Every structure is written in structure tokens, then in C-alpha cells.
Amino acid sequence: MLITGGARAGKSRYAERLMIARPARHAVIATATAGDPEMAERIARHKAERDKSWETIEQPISVRSAIRNAARPDRIVLVDCLTLWISNLMAEGRDIQIEVQGLVGTLQIAAGPVIIVSNEVGLGIVPDNPLARAFRDNLGRANQAVAAASDCAVLMTAGIPLVLKGLLPG
Numbered sequence: 001m002l003i004t005g006g007a008r009a010g011k012s013r014y015a016e017r018l019m020i021a022r023p024a025r026h027a028v029i030a031t032a033t034a035g036d037p038e039m040a041e042r043i044a045r046h047k048a049e050r051d052k053s054w055e056t057i058e059q060p061i062s063v064r065s066a067i068r069n070a071a072r073p074d075r076i077v078l079v080d081c082l083t084l085w086i087s088n089l090m091a092e093g094r095d096i097q098i099e100v101q102g103l104v105g106t107l108q109i110a111a112g113p114v115i116i117v118s119n120e121v122g123l124g125i126v127p128d129n130p131l132a133r134a135f136r137d138n139l140g141r142a143n144q145a146v147a148a149a150s151d152c153a154v155l156m157t158a159g160i161p162l163v164l165k166g167l168l169p170g
Contacts, residue, residue: 001113001169002147004120005156011117014154014161015078016050018115018169025075027055029066031084046080060088064099064106071110082118082146086139090131096138103142104149113169118143120155 001018003011019026028050034040047056059066063085070077079085089099107114122140127133147153152166161168 001115001152001154001166002118002143002150003115003154003156003161004118004143004147006120006123009156010159011119011156012046012080014156014159015080015115015117019076019078020051022076022169024113025055025072026051026053027057027070027075027077029057029059029063029070029077029079031060031063031079031081031088033060033084033088060085061092061094064102067103067106067110067114071112071114073112075112077110077112077114078117079114080117082116082142083121083139086142087135090135090138096142100142100145104145107146107149116146116150118146 003015005011030043030046032039032043034043050056055070057066057070063079067077067079086096089096107116119139120143121136127136147165150165152168153164154168155162155164
């Protein structure tokens with residue numbers, strides 16, 4: 001499942017509610033890195049808000065291997081988020097197209113359910129610099145590829161889910 005939407009649209013909270021509603025174990029693959037004190041505080045707050053039984057896997061780059069290791073039929077895996085993963089890959093100089101193709105392949109053979117959270121950054125103005133445009137383009141293509149490979153895609157706006165594709169699990 002892909003859950004996308006703008007910043008503070010309720011994507012992560014909605015994903016976590018979907019996970020809690022299902023009787024399964026839960027794992028979160030967190031792609032954020034604490035590059036400054038404010039981000040460190042955000043990461044700590046997200047961890048504190050999750051149930052202590054959830055496994056947190058901090059993996060800013062190797063998301064595919066983290067999914068392969070964590071996904072099981074009895075466990076739901078949340079990747080939060082694709083947005084930061086793409087940013088991390090760009091900072092490392094990785095080939096985004098190859099990385100995204102690999103992610104899609106991993107999702108197609110995952111041993112259990114995976115929910116991916118990602119921002120939708122293509123609704124605003126065209127950025128005024130090449131790096132921001134490349135990020136917007138890379139994330140937009142990644143969102144399209146993951147949505148195409150997903151059974152369900154949801155757009156969050158103002159905390160309200162709009163199903164774009166498929167049926168919600170349950």
C-alpha cells in the first residue's frame with residue numbers, strides 16, 4: 001500500500017492506525033536521519049508515540065534489504081518514508097531509477113504486507129533550482145512506480161484518506 005499526500009496531511013498517523021487495526025506484529029523502517037537538533041527531536045517524538053512492541057529499524061539507505069529482512073506473513077512493515085529515502089539516495093549520489101526499480105521488485109516479492117508513506121511534492125510551483133527540481137522529479141517518478149506496484153494507493157488531505165486505487169485492507 002502507498003499512502004501519499006502533503007506535509008502534515010496525516011499520512012504516518014493513518015498508516016499506524018491501519019496497522020494497529022490488524023492483529024499482527026509491526027515493524028517500522030525509518031529513513032530519517034538526525035542532521036540537526038530539531039530533526040532529532042522529531043525522530044524521538046515519533047518513536048515515543050509508537051507502541052513499545054513495534055520494532056523500529058533505522059535504515060536511511062538500504063530500505064530494500066530492510067524490507068526483505070523484516071517482512072513476514074505475520075508482520076506488517078511500515079516504510080516511513082519514501083520522501084527521505086529518495087533525498088538520502090540523492091545525497092549519496094545513487095542512481096535513483098535503479099534504486100526505485102529495485103524497491104518495486106522487493107515489494108513485489110515481500111513475504112508480508114508493506115505500507116509505504118511518501119510525500120506528494122508535485123502539486124506546487126516548479127522549484128527555482130536544479131536540485132529541488134531533480135528531487136521533485138525523482139520523488140514523483142518513485143511515487144508513480146510504487147503506486148503502480150501497490151494493491152492500494154491512498155491520498156491523504158487534511159487527515160482524510162481518499163482511496164485512489166484498490167480497496168483498503170480490513
